[in-house]
Amino acid sequence: MTTAQPTVVGTTAEAAEAAARFVSPATRHLLTTEGLTTALLESRAGGPMRMAHVGHRVVPPDQAPAEAVTLLGGGGPLVVRDSLIAGPARRVWSANQVVGRLDLSAEAAACLRGDALLGFALRAAGIGRRRTLVEVGRCPWPLAVPKGPVPPAAFRRYVIWHGDDEALAVVREVFNPSLVEAGWAEGAHP
Secondary structure, three states: OOOOOOOEOOOHHHHHHHHOOEOOHHHHHHHHOOOOHHHHHHHHHOOOOEEEEEEEEEEOHHHOOHHHHHHHOOOOOEEEEEEEEEOHHHOEEEEEEEEEEOOOOHHHHHHHHOOOOHHHHHHHOOOOOEEEEEEEEEEEOOOOOOOOOOOEEEEEEEEEEEOOOEEEEEEEEEEOOOOOOOOEOOOOOO
16 A cells, blocks of 8 residues: 655645545544544544643754744744544554644643643633644554554644634644544545
8 A cells, every 4th residue: 555645735625625535434524623633533432532642842943843833933932742642442543743832821831831632721721712724634654563564644734723813833633544544535646
């Protein structure tokens, strides 16, 4: 099986078009929802999600992923938060990277630097209620054991907004292909 390269898009409409390439309606819904990803994963898993791993580092913009820096604007230090989200039986459902601004509010910075599930933490703090989907596609599953071809995994990238016009964070979620179907419809191209 050939692993498709990420499909880079720039608008929610383009992301929805890219998501339409996936065979599974459940995957298409997961990739295009504007609600909390965790709630959808819990519904699919039949139980609660938890952080299986979280690591943070504060970096200058030139050491953060370039596409996130472009979407965030601003020039101050950024937090890069890598996490694994696991469900029942400790199975990892997603590998996530969040790149966030620390200069918008103390509450937002605390959420970005915390160890809680980010969506729930932001909601509890009254922050980040709006998201803009900017990219959907497939990429290699980052936790695959390299014993042959790496299966493609569905992923999405979106911006979480602070207030009406300040980009707070860019989130990239990559979903475990053994739990979230990543097959393309016949004739679909990345």
